[in-house]
Amino acid sequence: MKGLQGKSIIVTGGGSGIGEAAALLLGEAGCKVTIADLDGGKARNVADQIVQRGGTASAVEADVSDEASVIAMVDHAISQFGGLDGACNAAGVPQRGKLLHEVDLEEWDLCHGVNLRGLFLCNKYQIKAMLAKGGAIVNIASTAAMVGFPNGAEYCASKAGVLGLTRGSAIDYATRGIRINSVMPGGTLTPMLKGAMANDPGLEPALAAVHPMNRFAQPAEIATAARWLLSDEASFTTGAAFAIDGGHTAI
Numbered sequence: 001m002k003g004l005q006g007k008s009i010i011v012t013g014g015g016s017g018i019g020e021a022a023a024l025l026l027g028e029a030g031c032k033v034t035i036a037d038l039d040g041g042k043a044r045n046v047a048d049q050i051v052q053r054g055g056t057a058s059a060v061e062a063d064v065s066d067e068a069s070v071i072a073m074v075d076h077a078i079s080q081f082g083g084l085d086g087a088c089n090a091a092g093v094p095q096r097g098k099l100l101h102e103v104d105l106e107e108w109d110l111c112h113g114v115n116l117r118g119l120f121l122c123n124k125y126q127i128k129a130m131l132a133k134g135g136a137i138v139n140i141a142s143t144a145a146m147v148g149f150p151n152g153a154e155y156c157a158s159k160a161g162v163l164g165l166t167r168g169s170a171i172d173y174a175t176r177g178i179r180i181n182s183v184m185p186g187g188t189l190t191p192m193l194k195g196a197m198a199n200d201p202g203l204e205p206a207l208a209a210v211h212p213m214n215r216f217a218q219p220a221e222i223a224t225a226a227r228w229l230l231s232d233e234a235s236f237t238t239g240a241a242f243a244i245d246g247g248h249t250a251i
């Protein structure tokens with residue numbers, strides 16, 4: 001894909017699910033991939049897979065909700081690969097599967113601390129690193145940013161915030177060579193969705209019913225959209241929110 005070869009790209013949440021699939025696709029495309037995850041072991045495992053396939057990758061343990069950790073993550077990518085050209089921000093935590101009046105403040109803070117505050121911190125320091133030469137950022141939101149999910153209001157709110165942050169910052173940096181877009185996956189078969197469905201027996205049938213394709217996505221079906229948005233083939237695309245959702249938000 002045009003313009004990916006040799007690019008230094010960070011993937012947060014790159015140790016699992018959608019982030020892992022994005023990291024593997026970017027590695028295949030010739031990017032130098034920094035895989036950042038709260039779980040350093042998972043990040044190393046994905047970096048090893050890329051290197052075994054002949055690609056270039058480095059792993060870093062990072063907590064996206066912690067400012068010092070995010071700064072260290074960006075510094076890691078720059079010191080390993082000489083700069084930063086792009087990022088796919090996929091780190092996230094799921095809904096608690098509760099009605100809103102049952103959600104504790106700690107649960108709200110964890111959800112928003114990772115999904116929105118963490119995304120802000122990542123974008124802030126990634127943009128700083130890209131100001132001189134430009135770049136591209138993909139923020140992984142969710143269809144939950146557009147439509148309500150049962151027992152997940154705090155998650156829906158965090159993902160709606162991702163769209164707002166993406167749109168607002170996209171217009172601010174549009175003339176500075178930095179494109180910022182979001183992808184809204186529908187239900188995707190990752191450890192997160194499988195865990196959420198195991199915790200909330202009503203979730204699987206409720207979610208399946210709202211996907212017109214009558215199935216969930218494989219992580220690579222979401223990651224291909226991120227790969228395109230990071231490439232030069234998406235050179236006129238910024239501030240967009242792409243639903244990759246089997247038709248969910250078309251209903």
Ligand SMILES: NC(=O)c1ccc[n+]([C@@H]2O[C@H](COP(=O)([O-])OP(=O)(O)OC[C@H]3O[C@@H](n4cnc5c(N)ncnc54)[C@H](O)[C@@H]3O)[C@@H](O)[C@H]2O)c1
Pocket residue numbers: 012013014015016017018019036037038039042062063064065089090091092093094114118140141142143184185186187188189190191192193
């Ligand atoms: N799976 C779905 O159905 C679905 C649908 C829509 C949106 N999403 C979003 O896609 C993104 C990826 O989710 P997934 O389904 O691949 O989940 P996943 O659980 O498989 O992967 C998420 C990764 O994020 C990491 N992570 C969690 N907290 C972190 C932190 N504080 N700092 C750094 N890393 C952290 C986890 O260790 C994990 O490796 C999330 O933002 C999620 O909200 C998922």
